[in-house]
Amino acid sequence: MSQNTPLRSPITESSASPHQQLFQKFSTVRKHTEDICAPLEIEDYGIQTMPDVSPPKWHLAHTSWFFETFLLKPFQKNYHEYHPQFAQLFNSYYNTVGSYHPRPQRGLLSRPTVEEVYLYRHYINEQMEKLIFKAEEKYWGEIFSRTILGINHEQQHQELMLTDIKHIFATNPLRPQYRNLLHKDSHSTEQQWLSYRGGLVSVGHNSTSATDDFSYDNEGPKHQTYINEFLLSSRLVTNGEMLSFIEDGGYGDARLWLSDAWKIVCENKWTSPLYWEKKDADCWHMTLGGMRKLDLNAPVCHVSFYEADAFARWAGRRLPTEAEWETAASAEPIKGNLRESGYLQPVSLHQGSDSDRLQQIYGDVWEWTQSPYCAYPGYRHENSAFGDFSGEYNGKFMSNQMVLRGGSCLTPEDHIRSTYRNFFYPADRWQMSGFRLAKDA
Amino acid sequence: MSQNTPLRSPITESSASPHQQLFQKFSTVRKHTEDICAPLEIEDYGIQTMPDVSPPKWHLAHTSWFFETFLLKPFQKNYHEYHPQFAQLFNSYYNTVGSYHPRPQRGLLSRPTVEEVYLYRHYINEQMEKLIFKAEEKYWGEIFSRTILGINHEQQHQELMLTDIKHIFATNPLRPQYRNLLHKDSHSTEQQWLSYRGGLVSVGHNSTSATDDFSYDNEGPKHQTYINEFLLSSRLVTNGEMLSFIEDGGYGDARLWLSDAWKIVCENKWTSPLYWEKKDADCWHMTLGGMRKLDLNAPVCHVSFYEADAFARWAGRRLPTEAEWETAASAEPIKGNLRESGYLQPVSLHQGSDSDRLQQIYGDVWEWTQSPYCAYPGYRHENSAFGDFSGEYNGKFMSNQMVLRGGSCLTPEDHIRSTYRNFFYPADRWQMSGFRLAKDA
Amino acid sequence: MSQNTPLRSPITESSASPHQQLFQKFSTVRKHTEDICAPLEIEDYGIQTMPDVSPPKWHLAHTSWFFETFLLKPFQKNYHEYHPQFAQLFNSYYNTVGSYHPRPQRGLLSRPTVEEVYLYRHYINEQMEKLIFKAEEKYWGEIFSRTILGINHEQQHQELMLTDIKHIFATNPLRPQYRNLLHKDSHSTEQQWLSYRGGLVSVGHNSTSATDDFSYDNEGPKHQTYINEFLLSSRLVTNGEMLSFIEDGGYGDARLWLSDAWKIVCENKWTSPLYWEKKDADCWHMTLGGMRKLDLNAPVCHVSFYEADAFARWAGRRLPTEAEWETAASAEPIKGNLRESGYLQPVSLHQGSDSDRLQQIYGDVWEWTQSPYCAYPGYRHENSAFGDFSGEYNGKFMSNQMVLRGGSCLTPEDHIRSTYRNFFYPADRWQMSGFRLAKDA
């Protein structure tokens, strides 16, 4: 996996022109998407193992479609659409730009072939290069901010591609390996409770597409909120702790589960996190490196909000709210087991890690909070800073989902920040989702 | 429908003993449940028209089962269980007290007959009378608070019975009438925007079962929260306004709807609130009085959260948060078109109502807020004041539901208050649910 | 249960007029339907426990609707329709006479009430009396034959009512009793193989509505068919033999089952005939007399074609074809455990029954054959002797169903004959269905 030049800083510091800087970011991210596919066989590109999963080929095309639809068609003079049916085939859900191929049928398309999709990508790259360097001055601002949005959009799909590939490989009885994983020694680390003051706190980030301070519309407006004093665990909940929950009968005790959760546990016969398998006496789990023995000191991953919530109740604790999480995280530097570290799975802390400090707050796993994904006060998704098309970007999903924070081992370092709000349905498990405990003071 | 003596005040003021007062409340509410059934034919008692609906017979039995399970079995000496299988048949969902008959199969039970269920009710009434008057002193506190909870529980089921009967009758092509409705003249009232200051406000109610100040566990703990200055509409959104939304193509415009909402609109082919029917040029709707022409000035009812949210977006407004709603409502007296007014449906305001004041804040329709139904800070449902059994009362439903406030024309006046949190799934429509608009200052 | 005067003979022998004779038959059968309902509570009339089951109230109304639709509306002068919506509510599936209420929603109708349905029946009875006695001569033939069809149609529904009531009561955890059953001692009888000659045989019955020789359209045309020499078991397969199949692992051995059957066995987790329950060491089953211990000598009942077929394969035998069955049965008198014997369930043979003769060929249980339900050579359902309306009577079901022969303990004696073709889907089990083994010579 290539080591990206971080996107965060260079733009303002570099001597390159804004056009050059923008194009370099664009190119780096576009290339990285293709790097992710390097270990794949052609056959791997087309599979959709459940409606939530998209075939890698679809991700490759859809991220290109995004630039074609929101940049090239409106701003490139005499732009020649690459293929008349791609607009429909690779639209994900944007009702405002037309109809779309049904999501659960993305895996039924053998054509366009992988090669044709790469040709499409390269065509889009060439056109974008032209657009970026030859943009009319009066459109430059809009082109700039939409391109930044497209870059961030593509980074999100990079993580999705990896989790989707994992699901595709985990569904296959042969349990193929995506690639060899780096080795990391396992160490246990004591849990500490770190205390945070209550009161009025400021959360969120005022939306902007300025390069060096990008944030999504759903992170704003920045606003005040009141929180009580609280304590946060110094580290994430581990596989070993989850095993204790299992061995204590946690998955079979209705009292620990929300009503909606219990229905799902019973219907799906959940008895462990996703991808866990018992073999003889040992617990194994599927990773991007194939089947591995469970590292009991590594953060637990592939749990739903419902499992995180039930575990917390069992432990006599609770999940943090997103305001609490952000309050704690905003004081921390952005570092951790993010994509650049190259492990591609959550790992245990280093021996001798300082257990008095907040650990693993970025990277390893996305952390479920107890906060439903809602609009911040003053947010109007129809008036989003991203323009009318992007009213569909984040706002329309503000129903029935829960907020996750902090990024994972598959998230690029220049894509995460303390105000970043990820969101999934409370029963979703195929993302890199884990959790950290909190308690009242 | 009987005019209840209000439950709220008498207990502390009366010269009757606490036992007498408690038993009188108990008897009044129990009798009212049966009064609600008076207009029914025996055939009406057994029908379940969708999984959400319970047959009236089941409500009659389940509310009795509640007293038998949580009061008589634990506290009545030598208590003789009425029927060995009723524990299972009439348990709604309480996993802690045993298994239960599957909810969608409640309509498949012709036996016990209606007469047998009434005999069960009367047996429970007699036993409860004995328990209340002969309780050992050391258990009195617990018996008292559990009985109060059971009374409130039964009042909730009274409203559910009426909405379920409405659904049963509306499903029948003959559209039977539950009973004759009172006439109310229709008047239009101008909408005003009432302004409320922002800042730290106190919301919620510390849970208690003390008679004169009952509240549910989910209303507490009382706590501070920060809100911005906001404006609230002086009245509810009307049928006429909803009609404008429909005529403007609101149900067909994907941009107005949340993503989950749009899926449901399409799957269910929603084109109006529940129970509306076009006949020739006119709009009619089903009421407890049978099919009626729509009163354009009356508050719209039987809309889901999704429809309320889409309407608000169409109107350029938003729904209030529950903290905003409570801040405004806590200053108002509890009066309005509640059950005691006897209309059994939302009605227009009186001619000459003061449009500068907050109107219809209690009664008429439950008002959808934009707030997901979550635990208040410090709430622990497993440590509820109601004791271990009631950990299952409100807390386990804190997932995927939205808060509604203010009671409806089917809610008893002594059952509602400014801190009362009702909750339903965002797609639910068979309850008396409407909404009021808000906007940012 | 009333002892009917047999319908078969009296018409031609009696001195009564054809009008009197027809009306007497009509009245007797109509009254019998109501007699069947006598043990029911009002609550029992409205329940539909699965889509195949219809509420008893629906049967009462539908059989009346049949006379109203096919006799009164076309032939009664100035006929006043009883209720404008009943045409739609009580049409079962006749597309040619209009739309119909969806079958799976028959149990959602609390209105019309039971009393109202009885009033409808009585109105139809009065009108039919007038029609029969005052029919114009030129229509008499058509009126006669349609009335005979209506009478036979109602007899079919009588058996369905009883099997539906059984399903309703068996679904209820209280397992109510329909009525006390007669006692019958249990005796085992040896199985003999009776040999039948092969060659060209004549099967079927030329369709007619003449009173003394009624048959359905699907029984004709009478035609020749070629069969090989075969052997037929002298008696039905018993509960005890089915138990041996179960104990030998029959329900778990894929090799014994047809492919479609195995899917259903697995999906529905079948491990025994319908209504069987293990209690301690004993096998019990639900009957119209409530839960009873299994009589191991009585014919097995409530098995699907798939179970009969799997049993036969396990036993190294096969099911007879319908031509074989009819060849054997046509030589036998119509007697057996039919409805008139009053047992309401299959019973063992009398001690000392002649095991060298064909036993139980009529009554006890409908016998699955290996013959799919198809048109006989020359049959054209669109040209049925019953006129255009009844093209929908039997022909449209000639797909995916299997033929059963011989009637059951719930079939009236004057309704069964050797050519009678009953048909159900191969997975259906709620009818009184059992089987008899055959083998090649």
Added chain:
Amino acid sequence: MSQNTPLRSPITESSASPHQQLFQKFSTVRKHTEDICAPLEIEDYGIQTMPDVSPPKWHLAHTSWFFETFLLKPFQKNYHEYHPQFAQLFNSYYNTVGSYHPRPQRGLLSRPTVEEVYLYRHYINEQMEKLIFKAEEKYWGEIFSRTILGINHEQQHQELMLTDIKHIFATNPLRPQYRNLLHKDSHSTEQQWLSYRGGLVSVGHNSTSATDDFSYDNEGPKHQTYINEFLLSSRLVTNGEMLSFIEDGGYGDARLWLSDAWKIVCENKWTSPLYWEKKDADCWHMTLGGMRKLDLNAPVCHVSFYEADAFARWAGRRLPTEAEWETAASAEPIKGNLRESGYLQPVSLHQGSDSDRLQQIYGDVWEWTQSPYCAYPGYRHENSAFGDFSGEYNGKFMSNQMVLRGGSCLTPEDHIRSTYRNFFYPADRWQMSGFRLAKDA
């Protein structure tokens, strides 16, 4: 497409040894399977567009698995299984040889790759060569007959591969072309009614695996059956005739359809055969050559039994029974538009074809009969001549399916004969299925 040397004759006439002859047949058929895949992209090999469809890759592997399981494992000394998980992955449904990967999930397997599957095929080919040439004498008979069965099994899968590829391409909005189709001029041919005598006829074929007279177990035993005099149409029903049915409202007239058929027509909104599309005023349909304008003189294809049956009722005719069909066909030479003609779709008759003779009886389309797929008298699938494993070959599907006769434009000439019984569910449409009309004398 390669022109196969016909398999039927050479074996007995050639001077080659039986081993050489068997291996040559084996090789020819195996190679042909791969030839069919030559026009595919790698991406096309893995798609499953509905549960009935299998990915081409799966067909390639499954036909190899058949030889490995039923020949190599039992008869090859020290045989080394190619891959321990292929036994489970590529078993279709044979319960007797172990569990199998769920059919609807065949499209979720990106691995093994296409290349790996070809390596598997070639390994099996090598091993089979060794087995055939070095078989011990005492096993030769069994090896010979099983190999012949495996060859015929593979030929069946060749036709399935082509119909599955067609479905995969037709599901894709890009409507790709499998390959260029040969051109055939269109001519209309008059329909004649050819008369056939009734009486006792002999049908079926005694099962055997002898090379020069292979037939499947379900074609026997040869037996007598009685048929009436009948007339058969000289040619197949055409696209043009189907269009008349459509234009006459056939798909919307409930009276024309069997009850089960009507449910399916309504649920699936059928308004034409599968793959038909209206474009402006013209009718087009999907072919292996991509989208083509409908040839009104070509036989209609991709209709279900239900559509064939409804058409026949509309036309006042009926479908033939399989005995009638076989009686007529057994007098005809095996020639027609079979796979060797290379059209890959049904075509119109040549100009000047003799309309007084039976035309198109082999090839073009499989012809639906009115006969359910049942065992012939004396057939015992558990005692099949193919040995215990093949008890699962044809017999277990004898439920709910209808017989089709005569082969199609995708069937190899040496695979079809007058006694051949194909079978599909009455609602299936993705096979090359059409029909011919019959009528009573």
